[in-house]
Amino acid sequence: MEEAINGKRRRILIGTVVVVILFLLPAGSLFYLQSGLNYRTKIMAGLGDFGKIGDFNLLNQNGTPVSPETLSGKVSVVNFLPGDDAAGRAACERFSKLHKGFDETSGVVFLSFIATDSSTGLLQIAKGLGINDHEQHFLLGASASEWQRLATDIFKMKNPNSQVVLVDSSLTIRNYYDLNSNQEMGRLVEHIALIVPKQNRR
Numbered sequence: 239m240e241e242a243i244n245g246k247r248r249r250i251l252i253g254t255v256v257v258v259i260l261f262l263l264p265a266g267s268l269f270y271l272q273s274g275l276n277y278r279t280k281i282m283a284g285l286g287d288f289g290k291i292g293d294f295n296l297l298n299q300n301g302t303p304v305s306p307e308t309l310s311g312k313v314s315v316v317n318f319l320p321g322d323d324a325a326g327r328a329a330c331e332r333f334s335k336l337h338k339g340f341d342e343t344s345g346v347v348f349l350s351f352i353a354t355d356s357s358t359g360l361l362q363i364a365k366g367l368g369i370n371d372h373e374q375h376f377l378l379g380a381s382a383s384e385w386q387r388l389a390t391d392i393f394k395m396k397n398p399n400s401q402v403v404l405v406d407s408s409l410t411i412r413n414y415y416d417l418n419s420n421q422e423m424g425r426l427v428e429h430i431a432l433i434v435p436k437q438n439r440r
Contacts, residue, residue: 255403256403261296262267265377268402269413271273275432276348276352276390277299284413284425284428284429285404285412285413285429285432285433286412286413287410287411287412288394288410288411288412288413288414289394289410289411290306290411291306291309291384291392291405291410291411292306292391292392292393293306293392293408294306294388294392295306296378296379297360297379298376298377298378299361299363299364299369299372299376299377300361300372300374300376303432304349304376304378308355309347309405309409310408311345311407311429311435312346312347312407312435313345313346313347313405313406313433313434313435314346314347314348314349314403314404314405314408314429315336315337315346315347315348315349315402315403315404315407316348316349316350316351316393316402316403316404317333317349317350317351317398317401317403317406317417318352318388318389318393318395318398318399318401319350319351319352319353320399321353321368321382325399326352326367327366327367327368327398329368329400329417330350330368330369331368332417332418332423333348333350333402333417334368334369334375334434336348336402336423336426336427337371337374337375337421338342339427340419340434341371342429343434345407345434346430346434346436347374347375347376348374348375348376349376350367350369350375350376350377350378351378351379351380351388351389352377352378352379352380352385353379353380353381353382353385354379354380354381356379360377360378360379362411363377363379364377370399374433386398391411392412393405394411395414396404396414400416400417400418401414401415401416401417402414402415402416402417402423402426403408403415404426404429404430406433407433407435412429412433413429
């Protein structure tokens with residue numbers, strides 16, 4: 239009698255395990271996969287197509303030419319530093335925090351444009367602004383009029399003093415973000431992570 243009860247319990251236990259393995263686990267997995275897909279779709283909806291960036295060719299703080307050709311295949315995060323020294327340092331400090339989040343990611347570069355009369359002192363200016371990673375965060379100098387042209391014509395910005403531009407690996411502008419908004423900077427981090435090419439950490 240006891241063996242029959244134990245056998246019945248064993249069959250019930252086995253049946254329960256089979257139901258969990260065959261039905262509940264796949265259903266749970268499907269739910270989590272669907273949740274991930276919905277999240278990715280929601281994030282992707284925040285990316286637009288604002289056209290390709292225009293042509294330019296400037297030297298960075300290392301004396302290396304930077305142009306759309308050198309940016310192709312990478313995700314570029316771009317800002318234009320205000321002319322006022324204190325405002326420029328504050329903007330660069332905030333932008334540098336964003337850079338640190340992707341410091342080990344080889345498929346992302348950060349560009350900061352500054353209005354200056356000469357590109358020869360850019361390395362000193364970069365150090366003064368706290369830019370220490372000269373292989374991933376480029377400081378590019380241009381005259382005041384060229385700075386404005388780059389912002390409005392090349393990167394199609396409406397408010398260059400406080401905007402950040404996200405450009406994908408095909409040189410398409412995907413969105414604009416307010417540098418002073420924590421919420422928008424958080425959204426930018428998500429977008430970078432989503433579109434960065436799959437590459438080794440540097």
